[in-house]
Amino acid sequence: xxxxxxxxxxxxxxxxxxxxxxxxxxxxxxxxxxxxxxxxxxxxxxxxxxxxxxxxxxxxxxxxxxxxxxxxxxxxxxxxxxxxxxxxxxxxxxxxxxxxxxxxxxxxxxxxxxxxxxxxxxxxxxxxxxxxxxxxxxxxxxxxxxxxxxxxxxxxxxxxxxxxxxxxxxxxxxxxxxxxxxxxxxxxxxxxxxxxxxxxxxxxxxxxxxxxxxxxxxxxxxxxxxxxxxxxxxxxxxxxxxxxxxxxxxxxxxxxxxxxxxxxxxxxxxxxxxx
Amino acid sequence: xxxxxxxxxxxxxxxxxxxxxxxxxxxxxxxxxxxxxxxxxxxxxxxxxxxxxxxxxxxxxxxxxxxxxxxxxxxxxxxxxxxxxxxxxxxxxxxxxxxxxxxxxxxxxxxxxxxxxxxxxxxxxxxxxxxxxxxxxxxxxxxxxxxxxxxxxxxxxxxxxxxxxxxxxxxxxxxxxxxxxxxxxxxxxxxxxxxxxxxxxxxxxxxxxxxxxxxxxxxxxxxxxxxxxxxxxxxxxxx
Numbered sequence: 001x002x003x004x005x006x007x008x009x010x011x012x013x014x015x016x017x018x019x020x021x022x023x024x025x026x027x028x029x030x031x032x033x034x035x036x037x038x039x040x041x042x043x044x045x046x047x048x049x050x051x052x053x054x055x056x057x058x059x060x061x062x063x064x065x066x067x068x069x070x071x072x073x074x075x076x077x078x079x080x081x082x083x084x085x086x087x088x089x090x091x092x093x094x095x096x097x098x099x100x101x102x103x104x105x106x107x108x109x110x111x112x113x114x115x116x117x118x119x120x121x122x123x124x125x126x127x128x129x130x131x132x133x134x135x136x137x138x139x140x141x142x143x144x145x146x147x148x149x150x151x152x153x154x155x156x157x158x159x160x161x162x163x164x165x166x167x168x169x170x171x172x173x174x175x176x177x178x179x180x181x182x183x184x185x186x187x188x189x190x191x192x193x194x195x196x197x198x199x200x201x202x203x204x205x206x207x208x209x210x211x212x213x214x215x216x217x218x219x220x221x222x223x224x225x226x227x228x229x230x231x232x233x234x235x236x237x238x239x240x241x242x243x244x245x246x247x248x249x250x251x252x253x254x255x256x257x258x259x260x261x262x263x264x265x266x267x268x269x270x271x272x273x274x275x
Numbered sequence: 276x277x278x279x280x281x282x283x284x285x286x287x288x289x290x291x292x293x294x295x296x297x298x299x300x301x302x303x304x305x306x307x308x309x310x311x312x313x314x315x316x317x318x319x320x321x322x323x324x325x326x327x328x329x330x331x332x333x334x335x336x337x338x339x340x341x342x343x344x345x346x347x348x349x350x351x352x353x354x355x356x357x358x359x360x361x362x363x364x365x366x367x368x369x370x371x372x373x374x375x376x377x378x379x380x381x382x383x384x385x386x387x388x389x390x391x392x393x394x395x396x397x398x399x400x401x402x403x404x405x406x407x408x409x410x411x412x413x414x415x416x417x418x419x420x421x422x423x424x425x426x427x428x429x430x431x432x433x434x435x436x437x438x439x440x441x442x443x444x445x446x447x448x449x450x451x452x453x454x455x456x457x458x459x460x461x462x463x464x465x466x467x468x469x470x471x472x473x474x475x476x477x478x479x480x481x482x483x484x485x486x487x488x489x490x491x492x493x494x495x496x497x498x499x500x501x502x503x504x505x506x507x508x509x510x511x512x513x514x
Contacts, residue, residue, distance in 0.1 A: 100467065170437075235385075247380075
């Protein structure tokens, strides 16, 4: 098994899940209380020269709570799990790929169970999904005439968005007990995304902000993916990666996946959510 | 070389004598261990490298080592690809080489620009890989990609700076994309496992939890040890 004793994988029986859930809730309360305190403590440790750089960070809007982050992730996972469940049931998946799609569906369903378990009574009610987006798409039609089947295009959109969504939240889970789990789900979403993209004949990685679905509604899924600058504020680093390497700029763009914000992700998936 | 890595008989107890058994593929080093003494091409006295996790530079250097390994592996592959490799497969491997090279150069540049000293360019022992065999190349690539995913997922938890955590996240998903492509080339059924009735050890994703692997720094160093000439170890890891 690709697990290790220090991962969260061993914690998924019910008792452990509850304990972990309690720990996260405690942690969340502690973080909520310590939010300003932590910032002050950190600011006190920042050298004077860095203080002016660091201060605007603390002036930003309050980051989402852990519960909010987990509920945000839960919507995405429920959307993906339901999407693959329906796709597999509809018979749109080619027989040579059924095992892979069943694996993906099972993994998304496991993510849903994990997040629901973590959230307990704080879990938002499950939304109702409309994968036609009010008739725009017909993803579960086994006679879909398109060269790029609609179910694959939507799967790519959901997976590429999912990768960027988790990435956008890792900093908000920094220092919490669920960070490890989020990272272990995040890379699975990237595996899914790569697989789906390959089925569609695209490169598995993201070439700049190119939207290979050719549906302009999904341009925001790839916004800012051409970024090649990586910043580390505490070290005062503003690194233009092409300056550091001999490989092409397009390779650098592909070598770093970029995050999306909660608002950006919610706008992308909104057409597929009825309520 | 520290005394701990020298055997009582004076021969170096090189880590590459061990077996790499990450993810179910065993890469045996026995054959090359036998030719240590008469191989002038490998200097056995590379200085040991210690990653100091007292601060984030330990993680950055650790990642730098992993990316060095990957970049060197794919550079070797693409410089003389297996004859049986299709043009598209070579293009894929070349693209991955470029990504790994960008990662490697990023870490070296970040550490240097921040005013710290990166670990040296590490010499590698890739003699366990049959670079004339596509199967050997892809099997090794799978091990390296899955290992790097698990390494970032584990080491990310050690980072103290959220910006660095985000950057690690930007890189690990690309490694996961690589892993999937390699797995897809290996087995044309599901890229999340090798073979329809795969050994659990070759499952990329835990089927019960839907979680990817996460490995401690020590476990990663253990798994990667056969590929490095120098002994790599960690200091000041949180207990």
